[in-house]
Amino acid sequence: MRDIRTNIGRDLADFSLSNDRPTKQLKQVYAALSQDLDEAAKAQGPKATQAMSRANNYYKMSAARLDQLERVVDKNGGPERVYNAVMAGTKDGGTTLRAVMQSLDREGQRAITGAVLKRMGLAPAGQQGAEGAEFSAQAFLTNWNKISPEARHALFDRHGASFSKDMDRIARVAENIKTGAQVYANPPGTANKVAAYTYGAALVGSLFSGGTTGLLAAGAGLNLLARGLTKPWVVRWLADSTKVPVGSAAASL
Numbered sequence: 001m002r003d004i005r006t007n008i009g010r011d012l013a014d015f016s017l018s019n020d021r022p023t024k025q026l027k028q029v030y031a032a033l034s035q036d037l038d039e040a041a042k043a044q045g046p047k048a049t050q051a052m053s054r055a056n057n058y059y060k061m062s063a064a065r066l067d068q069l070e071r072v073v074d075k076n077g078g079p080e081r082v083y084n085a086v087m088a089g090t091k092d093g094g095t096t097l098r099a100v101m102q103s104l105d106r107e108g109q110r111a112i113t114g115a116v117l118k119r120m121g122l123a124p125a126g127q128q129g130a131e132g133a134e135f136s137a138q139a140f141l142t143n144w145n146k147i148s149p150e151a152r153h154a155l156f157d158r159h160g161a162s163f164s165k166d167m168d169r170i171a172r173v174a175e176n177i178k179t180g181a182q183v184y185a186n187p188p189g190t191a192n193k194v195a196a197y198t199y200g201a202a203l204v205g206s207l208f209s210g211g212t213t214g215l216l217a218a219g220a221g222l223n224l225l226a227r228g229l230t231k232p233w234v235v236r237w238l239a240d241s242t243k244v245p246v247g248s249a250a251a252s253l
Contacts, residue, residue: 005033013062015069017079017115030059069111072103086116086151087143094150101154109158110231116155117229120144144171160232166239167229 008030012023034056041052073082076099085096101109121140144167147155156164228234 001033001037005030005037008033009059009062013059013066015066015111015115017073017083017112017119019079065107065111069104069108072100072108073112075103076100082112083116083119086155087146088151089146089148091148091150093148094154097151097154101158106158113155113159114229141171141175160236163232163235166232166235169239170235 008026011021012026012030038052041048073079076082076096082096082100085093087093100112104112117140120143123139152164156167
């Protein structure tokens, strides 16, 4: 029961710009499990009760942060409108996004950016798995090219002056690998062939083609990629690594 509650809590804490997730129902299940676990902890004594209290307080903080995000997004038209503002390719999209970002603290802003990046990479319905969290490099690159300059500034500039440029460099390298080396269409292992370009190009190719130990084959991989790409130092390192010669791979790692 504890593991089930933990998994539900993790899903609830992972902010998503989607109307598909049954958040209300998940919260009800979480509350019911918590009540049963509270009673079981009390029966075990003070230590178990204290441990349960710490876990509950940690979740309450996460839930409060999530509620704030949802309130801000709903105030600006809801998840679909906010996401469509990114994808509209117009100046108006930047206006909506600035209103959202200005109402949030740094962690909230990263959560919005991560949610957008995650949704940009969701595979189309015909290519999705049972959990609906399969990553598609094609979808990500196609959506990346739709974002207007105004929306990019509103969404990425708060994470550092060069963040948007670094993201664009990563996307260009991934696109070059896709069109020039046909990594995505080849069997597993062929990503190594593009290592002749640079170490970083091969690294980007493996990230976007699922070659990095199958990390992106699962929904957790998509979440990790989206979160990683909201950290300026991760994006800068990945962007800079696209210039690193193959012989410097070990030192770069």
